[in-house]
Amino acid sequence: MPQIVFDGVRKSFGPTEVLPPLDLTLEDGEFTVLVGPSGCGKSTTLRLLAGLETLSGGEIRFDDRRIDTLEPKERDIAMVFQDYALYPHMSVAKNMSFALRLARENKAEIERRVHAAATTLGIDHLLDRKPAALSGGQRQRVAMGRALVRDASVFLFDEPLSNLDAKLRARMRVELGEMRTRIDKNMVYVTHDQVEAMTLGDRIVVLKDGAIQQQGSAEELFENPVNRFVAGFIGSPTMNFLPATIQERDGALVAEGEGFALPLAGPRQAIESGAREVEIGIRPSSFTTDMGAGAPVELRVSVAEYLGAQSVLVTRCGPHEVLAEVASTRRFKPGETATFAVPPDAILLFDRETGRRLAVPQHPTGG
Amino acid sequence: MLANASRLTPYLFLAPAVAVMVVALLYPLGYAIYASFLDWNPSQRIGEAEWVGLRNYAYLLGDAAFRESFWVTIRFAAIVVTIEMVLGVGLALLLDRKLRGMTVLRTVFILPMMIAPIVVGLMWRYMYHPTVGTLNRTLTDLGLPPAPWLSDGDWAFASIIIADVWQWTPFIFILALAALQSLPRSAMEAARIDGANGWQLIWHVKIPLMMPVLIVTALLRLIDAFKVLEVILVLTNGGPGLSTEIVALRIARTAQEFRDLGVASAMSNLLLLLLLALTIAMFGYTRWADARAARLAAAKEAEVG
Numbered sequence: 001m002p003q004i005v006f007d008g009v010r011k012s013f014g015p016t017e018v019l020p021p022l023d024l025t026l027e028d029g030e031f032t033v034l035v036g037p038s039g040c041g042k043s044t045t046l047r048l049l050a051g052l053e054t055l056s057g058g059e060i061r062f063d064d065r066r067i068d069t070l071e072p073k074e075r076d077i078a079m080v081f082q083d084y085a086l087y088p089h090m091s092v093a094k095n096m097s098f099a100l101r102l103a104r105e106n107k108a109e110i111e112r113r114v115h116a117a118a119t120t121l122g123i124d125h126l127l128d129r130k131p132a133a134l135s136g137g138q139r140q141r142v143a144m145g146r147a148l149v150r151d152a153s154v155f156l157f158d159e160p161l162s163n164l165d166a167k168l169r170a171r172m173r174v175e176l177g178e179m180r181t182r183i184d185k186n187m188v189y190v191t192h193d194q195v196e197a198m199t200l201g202d203r204i205v206v207l208k209d210g211a212i213q214q215q216g217s218a219e220e221l222f223e224n225p226v227n228r229f230v231a232g233f234i235g236s237p238t239m240n241f242l243p244a245t246i247q248e249r250d251g252a253l254v255a256e257g258e259g260f261a262l263p264l265a266g267p268r269q270a271i272e273s274g275a276r277e278v279e280i281g282i283r284p285s286s287f288t289t290d291m292g293a294g295a296p297v298e299l300r301v302s303v304a305e306y307l308g309a310q311s312v313l314v315t316r317c318g319p320h321e322v323l324a325e326v327a328s329t330r331r332f333k334p335g336e337t338a339t340f341a342v343p344p345d346a347i348l349l350f351d352r353e354t355g356r357r358l359a360v361p362q363h364p365t366g367g
Numbered sequence: 368m369l370a371n372a373s374r375l376t377p378y379l380f381l382a383p384a385v386a387v388m389v390v391a392l393l394y395p396l397g398y399a400i401y402a403s404f405l406d407w408n409p410s411q412r413i414g415e416a417e418w419v420g421l422r423n424y425a426y427l428l429g430d431a432a433f434r435e436s437f438w439v440t441i442r443f444a445a446i447v448v449t450i451e452m453v454l455g456v457g458l459a460l461l462l463d464r465k466l467r468g469m470t471v472l473r474t475v476f477i478l479p480m481m482i483a484p485i486v487v488g489l490m491w492r493y494m495y496h497p498t499v500g501t502l503n504r505t506l507t508d509l510g511l512p513p514a515p516w517l518s519d520g521d522w523a524f525a526s527i528i529i530a531d532v533w534q535w536t537p538f539i540f541i542l543a544l545a546a547l548q549s550l551p552r553s554a555m556e557a558a559r560i561d562g563a564n565g566w567q568l569i570w571h572v573k574i575p576l577m578m579p580v581l582i583v584t585a586l587l588r589l590i591d592a593f594k595v596l597e598v599i600l601v602l603t604n605g606g607p608g609l610s611t612e613i614v615a616l617r618i619a620r621t622a623q624e625f626r627d628l629g630v631a632s633a634m635s636n637l638l639l640l641l642l643l644a645l646t647i648a649m650f651g652y653t654r655w656a657d658a659r660a661a662r663l664a665a666a667k668e669a670e671v672g
Contacts, residue, residue, distance in 0.1 A: 052556050073562035085553035089575040098571070099561035133663040146561075 002065075002153060003028050004049070004186060008058035009068075011044055018044050019210040021058060026203070031180050031187045033201030035194060036233070041210035042190045043158060049188065050079050050156055062154075078147035079156040082163060084139045086131040086146075092118075093127040096145045117148040120179075137168045148183075157189040161196065173199060194234050198222070206230050228279065228355035231348060237284045237312055237323045243352065244280045255280050255347065259318025262295050265344035278358060279350045284312065286346035287324040294343040299324060304332045403632035409622075416629070423633035432609060433617065433634065440613040443524070444592035447531045452585055454532065455539025456577075460569055462540075463547045473544070477537040484534070488601025491530040492517070495602070520610030523603050527611050530598050535591070539584055546580035547573065579656060586649040590642055614638050 004026040011019040019041045026032045034042040047053045049060060051072035060068040067075050078099075086095050093114055094101075100110045118124040121141040131139055140160065147155055161169045161176075177200055180187065191197055197204045198218040205215040206229070214221060214230045225231035231239050244257035246264075253264040255278065262280070287297075299315035299322055306328060313324045313332055324340060332338060349358040403423055407416035427433045462473060479487070494501045495516035503513040516526045550573065558572045574581075596615040599605070605612030605620065612620075614634060622631040 050556075050560060052559070072560045073564075077560060079557070079560050081553045081557060083551070083553050085551065085557035087554055087558070087572060087576075088551075089578075098558070098563075102562045102567060102571075130663060132660065146557075150561075 002062035002186065004154065004188070005061040006045070006049075006058070007061065009045075009048060009055055009060060010057035011041075011048060011053065012056045017210070019048075022210065022212065024205065024212065024215075026186060026188065029184055029186060031189065031200060031202045033189045033191060033197040033204045034207060035191055035197040035201075035204060036207035036213075038192055039209075040207040042192075042207050044210075045207070046156055046158055046188060046190045049154075050077055051075055075154075076152050077154045077156055078150040078152040079158065080143045080147050080160045082159040084131075084143040084163075086139060086142055088131050090130070091127065092123065092129050092131070092134070092142050092145075095131065095142055096149050098146070099150050113149045113151070114145075117145045120148065121145050136164055137172070140164060140168075140172060144179075153185060155183075155185055155187045157187065159191055160189075162191070162193070176200060195236065198234065204234075206233060224357075225348070226357050228281065228350045228357075231281050231350070231357070235283060237325060239281045239283050239348075240320075240322045241279050241281050241350070242317070242320050242322070244278055246276050246278060246349075255349070257318070257320075259320065260297050262297065262342055262347055263344050264347055264349070277352050279352050279355075281348040281350060282322075282342055282346060284323040284325040286342055287326060287340040288343070289326060289330065289338075289340060291339070291341050294341040294346070296339045296341055298337055298339050300337045301332045301334055303334060306331075399632045399635055402628055403636050405629045405632075407628040407632075409626050409628055419629065423629045424637075426630065427633055427637065433614075435609050436612050436614050436617040437637075439524075439609070439611065440593060440615075443528065443531075443595075443611075443613055444589055447528055447535070447592050448585055448588050450528070450532050451536045451539050451588060452581070454536045456543045456574075456581065458536070458540045459543035459547055460573065463544060473541075477541055479534045480537040482534070484595075484597035485601060487530060487534050488598040491526070491533075491598070492602050495526055517603055518607060520607050523607060523611050527599050527602055530602060531592070531595065534598070535588065539588065542580060542584045543577065546577040550576050582652060583649065586645060586652075590645050590649075593638065593642055593645075 006022050006024040008021040008023060009019060010017070010021050022041075022045065024045075034045055036042050044053060048055055048068070051068075051070065055068050058068075059066050062075075087098065090098065096114045096117060097110045100113065114127070115124060118127055121144055123138060123141045123145060126134065126138060126142075131142065134142065140163075143160070161172050164172060173196055180200065189196075189200060198221075201218065203215060204218060204221055206213040206221065208229055214226045218234075221230060221234045225234065228241065232241070242257050242260070244255040244260075244262075247254045247256050255262045255264055257280070287299075288294075297317060299313070299317050301313050301315050303314040305312040305314070309328055310325055311328045311332070313326060315322050315324055326332075326340075350356065351358055402413070402416075404418060404420055405413070405416040406419045406422070407413065458476065462469060462476075482490075493499075495503075497503060497513060497516070497518065500516070502516060506513050515522050517523050554572060554576070555568065558568050563571060594615055595613065596619065599611055599613060599616055600619070603611045605616045615638070618631050618634045618638070621627055621634060
């Protein structure tokens with residue numbers, strides 16, 4: 001279970017640069033999730049680690065051992081593919097034991113490990129089936145099983161749940177979470193789904209255009225995003241962004257824009273750095289009907305999406321579309337204008353040009 | 368009345384095609400079957416020929432020359448198809464990669480297939496020529512004794528095999544290459560991660576996955592190899608002795624040289640029966656594979672439902 005170090009790793013396909021120099025350290029025994037929109041280089045990073053692509057520059061080390069020049073089989077890794085990549089002509093048992101048979105492991109040991117993994121995954125009754133006779137979820141489990149029997153030191157997952165339907169995906173996500181606590185290995189997981197990232201990852205690495213935007217725990221990314229991209233990518237429904245100007249009123253700072261004027265919780269750095277034109281970020285869940293919690297904002301409801309305990313309101317605040325997530329105890333009608341409160345400390349400030357987070361409050365998280 | 372008419376309409380439209388098929392396909396076939404029961408000389412009209420029942424077939428089964436011919440054909444077909452499969456699949460495995468100039472190379476590889484068989488026969492006959500042929504001149508230049516390419520029975524048999532392999536390996540090659548390129552990429556990558564080296568990847572993953580295509584390809588080639596005529600006609604005309612006289616050639620000679628149309632027809636029919644058996648085997652295999660896929664799908668359905 002090595003520490004995995006990406007040291008200035010670059011990758012280009014012809015003239016197209018996919019990964020600018022990437023520096024990243026994945027600690028021993030950690031479950032790391034690489035997340036980002038499609039084309040952000042997350043899959044390429046994983047494939048470089050697996051040895052399915054060759055580096056254009058830099059190096060990858062397991063502890064102090066350089067591995068990017070090794071063949072995939074010499075790296076002691078197991079991988080689960082997005083399309084499962086099962087061998088269609090082999091039974092489930094043969095699929096799972098393929099690596100062990102190639103390694104000339106003895107028969108009894110192979111059988112023992114295949115059965116152990118199959119029992120863990122609940123596919124022991126399917127061992128004689130061919131992949132064509134399995135459902136999507138079962139194939140998924142076989143693909144996991146094939147990785148599990150390997151007993152490799154690093155497990156790689158390339159969007160393993162994205163071909164499943166929503167219900168099954170949620171179920172497999174839970175099982176993966178359970179499995180992770182039992183298996184003390186380095187796991188690297190690639191996904192474009194921020195929910196998977198937040199629920200599974202010890203450490204989440206947000207990538208965009210091949211560059212790391214921020215890394216940290218789910219809480220750190222959610223509460224203290226370092227820029228507008230991370231703030232918008234993590235969390236659902238998406239954070240609202242509104243252009244605003246910082247004003248000083250009676251010694252307090254106020255963010256003013258079309259349709260709102262919201263007092264801020266004291267981060268004077270915003271003014272000191274000269275950024276008067278900003279974008280403010282408010283999570284939909286920060287709007288509350290408890291008027292004592294903060295300054296009032298008037299929102300005109302255009303659509304109310306009832307989701308059970310919560311409702312998502314699509315509203316207008318001046319010319320801007322604003323999402324608000326509120327308890328369904330009170331029902332809102334389209335066309336209705338309602339007043340909500342926004343707590344001052346729930347408002348994040350971003351540089352309008354660079355998207356950089358301004359005035360990071362109490363708990364700075366490097367990154 | 369109207370319903371009746373509309374039910375008959377499809378047959379009305381099919382009728383011309385059926386008529387053409389009856390005239391162009393079934394009539395000659397029936398003619399050949401009928402002729403095989405006659406003692407028929409080309410100078411006679413068919414009505415004048417004497418009905419001899421199964422005598423032609425009985426004669427053929429007892430005829431050592433025909434049996435030899437049949438045996439030569441089977442040996443020839445089995446050997447060429449085996450060699451062509453090994454070479455064709457091997458080449459496909461070698462050339463299934465992205466390299467500069469590969470497209471040109473692939474095109475060059477399939478050229479022999481596009482040349483008319485008669486031309487291939489002539490080309491090889493000049494190359495096999497005992498004194499001025501390229502092959503013997505090269506051997507002589509290297510200080511080696513010239514080879515009796517077409518004048519010795521065993522050499523001649525080998526020579527026609529070489530010519531056929533040269534012409535038809537590309538057929539296997541392009542089909543095998545197409546099969547290879549349609550294999551799932553990620554399964555190959557999974558195998559690499561599972562620790563398979565190049566040979567193991569070919570042996571445990573690529574070949575088994577290509578198998579359905581390879582079986583059909585081999586059967587197609589086999590059927591073709593049984594009917595080969597022109598190249599051998601031009602190269603050896605069946606000689607020396609009967610060493611390269613395949614059935615197709617013997618049929619042509621029986622009709623033209625021995626002037627025995629009845630026996631020639633009987634021979635054609637026997638060859639047809641053999642090819643029919645092969646074709647049925649091919650369809651049988653496809654049906655079996657389909658049925659198996661359907662069974663698997665049904666099992667999956669039961670599992671999900």
